[in-house]
Amino acid sequence: MPLPEIDPVLIAIGPFAIRWYALAYIVGILLGWWYARTLAADRRIWGPGGSPMTPADIDDFVVWATIGIIGGGRLGYVLFYDLPRFIDHPLEIFAIWQGGMSFHGGFLGTIAAMVWFAHSRAIPVWSLIDVIAPSVTFGLFLGRMANFINGELFGRITDVPWAFVFPAGGPEPRHPSQLYEAALEGVALFLLLRWLTHRAGKLETPGFVAGAFATAYGAARILVEFFREPDFHIGYLAGGLTMGMVLSVPMIIAGLAVMVWSSRRADRTLPST
16 A cells, blocks of 8 residues: 655644654643643542642653653664764754654653652652653654654565555555554553553552553564564664664563562562451
């Protein structure tokens, strides 16, 4: 199937333009803000101790989160994906409107922002991360949909009936890996984390939801990497791995470790019978 002809620029007024990619970031942050406020305010899902933060805390954190997402995402792309080019052209580091963001970099940047903010407000760090983690899935979904509209980060050549021909990928039909990522990293991950917060009561176990997010995202990303075309300027690494796979393995290990630590910590604090 040919890629739907959707202009990457949503609105253009003179030199001012709003692109789908930028809109995905803006709407993703706004939806994440709303959902995090909802989680912080819902007393039913926090157990007897109640929520350790207020919706007003989330309001104040939005600016910190935005800086962490954009700053970390851009820095991660520069360091992990195209460092030689940016060394030769350092001013292009700031040209984020041209694209080039790394989820793993944004992930680390957001963690740094959460740790700093939580300590400044005397909020338990892991509880704040547990609230922000499910809220990130909105941006993940919208960002991958924007990648599809832009015809970038497409998949490998295939003959499946739902394949698309991406102009930047040549005449061969390819996997719409952006849609796979939107479904797994956005929809499926959101449903998993919502079950943990609203049904399994895991907000009472600080860190478990955060660990589940890191583990599930890393696993989903590695799975999709088998269908996604590696970045042309990087290609395949040793053993047929891709950069996305390599960066996701530490996420899975760290996520599993945090879930185990969180569960054992909860067991130690249970009142004796």
